[in-house]
Amino acid sequence: MLHSQKGGPGKTTLSCNIAHELAKRGKKTVIIDLDVAQPTLQHIFNIPKKDIKITINDILLGNGILSENNISSTSVPNLSIITASEKIVYGEGLLSLLKSIHEHSYFILHEMMRILQRMSYQYVVLDCAPGYRIESVHAATIADARIFVIRPSTFSFEGAKEMLQDIYKKLSYQSLNFFVFNQIPPELKVKSLKILHKWKEELERETGIDPIFLGFFNLSYDIIENCIHGEYFFPRKHSLYNQLSCMVDNVTQNIDLLKTQDEIGAGSKKRIALETATNGE
Numbered sequence: 001m002l003h004s005q006k007g008g009p010g011k012t013t014l015s016c017n018i019a020h021e022l023a024k025r026g027k028k029t030v031i032i033d034l035d036v037a038q039p040t041l042q043h044i045f046n047i048p049k050k051d052i053k054i055t056i057n058d059i060l061l062g063n064g065i066l067s068e069n070n071i072s073s074t075s076v077p078n079l080s081i082i083t084a085s086e087k088i089v090y091g092e093g094l095l096s097l098l099k100s101i102h103e104h105s106y107f108i109l110h111e112m113m114r115i116l117q118r119m120s121y122q123y124v125v126l127d128c129a130p131g132y133r134i135e136s137v138h139a140a141t142i143a144d145a146r147i148f149v150i151r152p153s154t155f156s157f158e159g160a161k162e163m164l165q166d167i168y169k170k171l172s173y174q175s176l177n178f179f180v181f182n183q184i185p186p187e188l189k190v191k192s193l194k195i196l197h198k199w200k201e202e203l204e205r206e207t208g209i210d211p212i213f214l215g216f217f218n219l220s221y222d223i224i225e226n227c228i229h230g231e232y233f234f235p236r237k238h239s240l241y242n243q244l245s246c247m248v249d250n251v252t253q254n255i256d257l258l259k260t261q262d263e264i265g266a267g268s269k270k271r272i273a274l275e276t277a278t279n280g281e
């Protein structure tokens with residue numbers, strides 16, 4: 001799952017690129033839009049409305065059960081998608097939707113993961129709503145890996161620290177916690193870079209959950225320009241693609257290790273400290 005405290009650090013951008021990369025590696029993957037108040041994935045993957053047979057809203061509200069027949073495919077081989085409904089009626093409609101989600105989402109999400117596993121999906125990428133939204137907290141409870149995305153600002157850092165120390169710490173210790181800084185201006189002053197490194201170390205040492213650092217991802221004008229053309233996947237030759245690929249290695253290898261340790265009932269769990277490609281290097 002990808003999560004943040006505030007909106008806009010790049011959860012959706014990274015979710016799409018992670019899902020795309022996993023699928024490119026031949027893994028049967030599904031990406032899910034869990035940000036029901038701001039649906040985005042349908043546009044990013046250009047899914048025609050007529051091809052959407054079930055949405056996450058239907059699933060969360062118990063109006064439909066996921067199956068091979070109603071999950072949508074994308075133009076990327078091995079990658080399926082569950083979008084969020086665009087048809088929310090704002091005001092009362094949205095409020096009652098959020099209330100219903102509140103009551104049932106944990107069990108429904110849990111069941112959805114079991115169905116996806118039975119459908120032989122190897123990876124499920126959950127693009128979550130920011131903050132303490134209940135479906136995001138429930139997603140954090142069921143995910144094998146939580147990736148927290150942070151922008152380079154004091155409030156984004158403080159928010160990350162607060163959520164990691166609070167909600168993440170209280171949740172299952174079986175899950176892996178990761179964090180990444182995104183949208184770092186490429187030519188930072190040395191004194192600013194020092195602060196970012198200090199924040200990274202503080203999150204590693206002081207949150208009490210040993211989160212794994214996934215890198216400093218640059219703010220890229222190419223990526224912004226590509227969005228104008230409806231292109232959301234990092235080009236293979238772009239430095240962000242290298243970082244993304246390292247990130248996927250890091251997360252998947254740690255998930256594999258966790259699963260193996262679970263199978264053999266290992267008491268103290270080890271983690272792999274992979275080199276992170278920082279600032280495009």
Ligand SMILES: Nc1ncnc2c1ncn2[C@@H]1O[C@H](COP(=O)(O)OP(=O)(O)O)[C@@H](O)[C@H]1O
Pocket residue numbers: 004007008009010011012013014149182183184217218219220221223224227
């Ligand atoms: N590394 C980056 N470089 C440039 N623009 C980025 C980067 N990451 C995200 N963005 C842009 O920032 C905006 C917010 O990103 P988005 O993925 O929608 O965030 P979130 O899902 O966390 O709200 C989008 O316009 C996206 O294109």
Ligand SMILES: [Mg+2]
Pocket residue numbers: 011012013035040127
């Ligand atoms: Mg988003």
